[in-house]
Amino acid sequence: MKLISQLSREANIPIGTIRFYEKSGLISGTTKQGVTSNNYVYYDDEVTEKLRFIKMAKAVGFTLAEIRQVIDAWYQKELTKASKMEVLNLKLEQIDTKIGELKAMKKQIARCKYNIENGLSQ
Template identity: 35%
Template structure:
């Protein structure tokens, strides 16, 4: 099948096909006599695997690392479980970071709600304290200074 047929069968654009080739996610296709790319059903399966793994949160570099084993059929249940557990741990860590960030945003939002409605300037902000929430502290200090000055 040609690149258009392949892209349609795999559910991606022709640009995505070319990108995946450049990134080593699918092998270079055979070339027909007219130099057109020629793809197989195995190539379609590979792209579908890549898209499915992306939908589960795996990066292209993570997918690229396991594709050779998957293509050979040597990527067993234990390896799949290990990859999925590692991805879940990564997501848990990211969620914890996002919860912390949300707390900082809420604290900054609450501080701003109590401040006067004047624009803030970076020139009014002092250097942040070290540690977590430094950016929010800069914004809060700038607004509290305006409240006391104004």
């Protein structure tokens, strides 16, 4: 069990972000039973793993809403291998669509730049 400062260092995530994830229901800690002199919240290793999952999922384009939909089921082993693959395949399709949109935007910007450089547009 670790305190939020230890968790922050271990997961390399700011304390404020961890608190936000906790308020959002993505993670949760526990208090020690019978201790009333402080409000310390303790986090177990599963929380560390969830934070790493959240960080990885955000890095590849998952939104927090999407992460919220799957994180508990993913960690409670409720999702089958096929279900996990379906979630990931859907995200890959969304990324491919976004790449196509970005390529089209890049082409349009390059065309505008060319026109400006060659006096074809005011």
